[in-house]
Amino acid sequence: MPAELNFLSLLTGCFATPVAENPTVAMVEAAYRAMGLDARYINCDVAPADLGDAVRGARAMGWRGFNCSLPHKVAVIDFIDELAPSAEIIGAVNCVINNEGRLIGENTDGKGFLTSLETVIDPRGRRVVVLGAGGASRAIAVETALAGAASITVVNRDEARGKAVVQLVRAHTQATADLVSWKGDYVVPEDADILINATSIGLFPGVDDVPAVDFNSIRPGLVVADVIPNPPRTAFLKMAESRGALTLDGLGMLVNQGVIGIRLWTGRMPDAKVMRNALETVFGA
Numbered sequence: 001m002p003a004e005l006n007f008l009s010l011l012t013g014c015f016a017t018p019v020a021e022n023p024t025v026a027m028v029e030a031a032y033r034a035m036g037l038d039a040r041y042i043n044c045d046v047a048p049a050d051l052g053d054a055v056r057g058a059r060a061m062g063w064r065g066f067n068c069s070l071p072h073k074v075a076v077i078d079f080i081d082e083l084a085p086s087a088e089i090i091g092a093v094n095c096v097i098n099n100e101g102r103l104i105g106e107n108t109d110g111k112g113f114l115t116s117l118e119t120v121i122d123p124r125g126r127r128v129v130v131l132g133a134g135g136a137s138r139a140i141a142v143e144t145a146l147a148g149a150a151s152i153t154v155v156n157r158d159e160a161r162g163k164a165v166v167q168l169v170r171a172h173t174q175a176t177a178d179l180v181s182w183k184g185d186y187v188v189p190e191d192a193d194i195l196i197n198a199t200s201i202g203l204f205p206g207v208d209d210v211p212a213v214d215f216n217s218i219r220p221g222l223v224v225a226d227v228i229p230n231p232p233r234t235a236f237l238k239m240a241e242s243r244g245a246l247t248l249d250g251l252g253m254l255v256n257q258g259v260i261g262i263r264l265w266t267g268r269m270p271d272a273k274v275m276r277n278a279l280e281t282v283f284g285a
Helices: 023-035 048-060 075-079 085-090 109-117 135-146 159-172 235-242 251-266 272-283
Strands: 005-010 039-044 065-068 095-099 102-106 127-131 151-156 176-181 194-197 223-226 246-248
Touching: 023 039, 023 251, 023 272, 048 075, 048 095, 048 102, 065 251, 075 102, 085 102, 085 109, 085 135, 085 159, 095 251, 102 251, 109 135, 109 223, 109 251, 127 135, 135 151, 135 159, 151 159, 159 176, 223 235, 235 246, 251 272
Parallel strands: 005 039, 005 065, 127 151, 127 194, 151 176, 194 223, 223 246
Antiparallel strands: 065 095, 095 102
């Protein structure tokens, strides 16, 4: 391993935060310090037209890997050499590993969520409801289904996007999958085990916004998760808690996808607690 490791982060404002410090940079660099690594995680704003140049530059300079956020998660596939199995299914990449000059694309979002989810419930045999049909929904639906979930229900207003996620689950996993058109307040089925907000509703600065859900249908014992890290305890989670639900915040997903990325880049396991503490400091949690 070289004396200095360089990690490129192709971020284009995926976090709306009132503080100057980028939360992902703070989280990853805290992990590096705790690991005693002579490494940096650099935040670069790359325009879509320059993505190919950025990736070629990372390869040419021998960088060990990089993350990419919207709008690069799909476009970056054209500039790398190989996709890991789940990234190929999902059709999007958020983490690239430089393996002796060969760039391999991974999707750690869904894996990070799954690791967080498994701290409160085993998804095997469970009935999962996912609100939204964007990139987070695709990754979470695929990974929970691959982990053995019995069924995935996608709730979305745009039926074409929702059907795309459902078809993905049906084609590549053993889980059943269906689409519910999101009209009015969604009533959570009585047999649902896990409800996940995979939309951006509630993200700073819209901290008082909540997904259109009939909260009277949220019962004690239901696991309710949110992918939003800022604020960690969203209005959605607070309302679900008031109904007796067991809640899971978005920091767990963010931390664990970071843990996976660092392990893939360095071959070493970082301290997730150090990383979460860094995020809580940035977000004032």
